[in-house]
Amino acid sequence: MIMDKPGNKWSVLDFIRIGYEGMPAASLGGIDVTYKCNLxxxxxxxLKQNYHEELSIEEWIAKFERMKNEGFPFMICGWIGGEPLLRKELIEEGRKYFKSNVVFTNGTIELPYWPDVAFSVSVHxxxxxxxxxxxxxxxTYQKIKRNxxxxxxxxxxAFCVTRLNYMCIDDMLEEWSKTAVKGIVFEFYTPMKGENNELWLNWEERDKVIDHLMSLRKEYGDFIWISDRIYxxxxxxxxxxxxxxxxxxxxGFSFDPMGNPKTPCQLGPLADCSRCGCxxxxxSMLLTHRRLLIPEFAVSVTKRALHTVTQHMHRPRPLHLHEA
Ligand code: SF4
Ligand code: SF4
Known part of the structure; x- marks a missing residue:
């Protein structure tokens, strides 16, 4: 999905270089397009990061030009927020700098016709x-679905799995597999430091959800977007x-709405890495270990070929985390 867009700017040389040298620093990351969100x-x-200001579009362009002069690789950019489609003009200009672009939106605003971009629409x-x-x-849910x-x-x-919604995974797959979307990315909630487990599934529960997702692959194939290798x-x-x-x-790289680097990642310093579900x-582990990266690509190609054969196979039972 990331590297095969129409009009993409990847060359064979890029792939050879990545194959030999691995991904360079700052090759994959995110930009907070705006601090505003309509949800x-x-x-x-x-929202916990409490931003109230953002760079102007001219200031972002000046920043990109400076980064270009400093040798920034401009490979894969996620346009995040806030709701990034509240400020389409920045993405219109900014995406020209990167080889691949992914817009992470809540889907409440009509998606612009950008066939060179991948969209990740959050539906939890x-x-x-x-x-x-x-x-x-x-x-509004129906509007998001139409969008x-x-x-x-x-x-x-993008489906963020929490204690509130893991039980609808089967229904979600059933409903959305009938639409034109390419798949569902099931990730897990990452709490902030000191936060309780109101939303976070504990390790045993998360393992059960992952096992269930891997069993659902028999029916849904790569519509379950994350590979079993990553799961x-x-x-x-x-x-x-x-x-x-x-x-x-x-x-990776991460910039806040004012163009300042965020550490250690887009989730910011409050994120509890020990419970990360992102x-x-x-x-990144696959991208930084060629021994893992090469089989990931090979498996991905093979799975796509097998998908049409496996999608009608036996369907597993719905998930119940606390059954005996
Ligand atoms: S998760 Fe996304 S859509 Fe929801 S409030 Fe935060 S920025 Fe907005
Ligand atoms: S482990 Fe920590 S630094 Fe890494 S993605 Fe998760 S929250 Fe970010």
Missing amino acids: RCRHCYF GTAKYHSQITGVDAA ADRDDLDVVI RLMKSDKARQITENCPFPQI ILPYF
Whole structure:
């Protein structure tokens, strides 16, 4: 999805260089387009960061020009926020600098026709669950669905798994697999330091959800967007070793709405890395270890070929975390 967009700026030489040398520093990251958002989600880390200002578009362009002179690689950029489509003009200009762009939106605003961009639309459950988490009403949920259901654009759904919504994963797959979206990215909630487990699933529970997602792949194939290889890294026996020395800062960049670097990642210094459920540490692990990266690409190609054969196979039972 990231590297095969129409009109993309990747060359064979880029792939050869990455194959030999690995991903360079600051090759993958995020920019907070705006501090503003039209929703107030219960699990939002961004609003806790309390930003009230943002660089102007001219100031961002001047910053990109300076970065270009300093040799910044301009590879993969996630346009985040806040709600980034409240400020489309910055992405219009800024995306020209990067080889690949992903816009992370809450889907309440119509997606612009940007066929060179990938969209990640946040939908954290079927209508009832998404409403409990984000506060949107039934009509807005349907509007988000219409906005995301675009066969002329590259759209995936981002589902942040929490204690409030894990139980609707099966229904979510059933409902959204009938739309034009390419898949659902199931990640897990990352709490802030000192936060209780009201939203966070403990390790045992998370392992069960991951096992369930991997079993659902028999029916849904790559519509479950994250590979099993990454899900296995996210399980309790491996995850903590990885997040203790999170590889993302080695290859990542993160800028807040004022263009200041954020550490250690887009989630900011309050994030509790020991309970991180974001895909980034595990994806970065693959990108920084060629031994893992090469099989990931090979498996991905093979799985796409097998998808049509496996999608009609036996369907697992819905998930119940606390059943005997
Ligand atoms: S849409 Fe995103 S930025 Fe806005 S409140 Fe929800 S999680 Fe936060
Ligand atoms: S483990 Fe990595 S991605 Fe997760 S919160 Fe920490 S620095 Fe960010």
